[in-house]
Amino acid sequence: MLPNFRRSEADLRSQPTGSAAETSHTPAFQPRPFLSVPRATATDGPKSVSVIGADLTITGNLICKGEVQVDGIVEGDIQGSNVVVGENATVTGSISGEEVIVRGHVVGSVRGRRVMLQTTSQVEGDIFHQSLSIEQGALFEGKSRRTKEDPRTIAAPKSEPIGFVVPPRLPPELPN
Numbered sequence: 001m002l003p004n005f006r007r008s009e010a011d012l013r014s015q016p017t018g019s020a021a022e023t024s025h026t027p028a029f030q031p032r033p034f035l036s037v038p039r040a041t042a043t044d045g046p047k048s049v050s051v052i053g054a055d056l057t058i059t060g061n062l063i064c065k066g067e068v069q070v071d072g073i074v075e076g077d078i079q080g081s082n083v084v085v086g087e088n089a090t091v092t093g094s095i096s097g098e099e100v101i102v103r104g105h106v107v108g109s110v111r112g113r114r115v116m117l118q119t120t121s122q123v124e125g126d127i128f129h130q131s132l133s134i135e136q137g138a139l140f141e142g143k144s145r146r147t148k149e150d151p152r153t154i155a156a157p158k159s160e161p162i163g164f165v166v167p168p169r170l171p172p173e174l175p176n
Helices: 009-014 019-024
Strands: 047-051 057-059 067-070 073-075 078-085 090-092 095-102 105-107 108-115 122-124 128-132 139-141 142-145
Touching: none
Parallel strands: 047 067, 057 073, 067 078, 073 090, 078 095, 090 105, 095 108, 105 122, 108 128, 122 139, 128 142
Antiparallel strands: none
């Protein structure tokens, strides 16, 4: 048997009527206004940061229009507007950017208008720059070349071809 769900007349009289009833009624679900986030356009410039995490190893070249932060291992070239090589990161390849900050290990050339080698950095390769700062404690093995033109457009020096090594010939087998 179902219970009686009808309201008594006393309950109905105690409820407000007309416009007062409409204003006191609030729905259980109230939609929130949509938060408008402006989209980045090409004219806004680089605002996003692409992060290569510490647990990530990438084999191949990276090209990014914005900022790149490398905390993992990259075996290949990196191009970005701003490139940051984290303290525990390793990059084997060339790095090119408007601003390049190195805190980790780089084996390869570095090209940028502004290049900063911080205390924990280790760079094995040449640096092409308009502005270079090297903090005390940073390790740098290579040549530094200051240039007035955009260092990112300077062609990399061509490496010498590696000599061909002929393996030794084994003597012919003798019959038993």
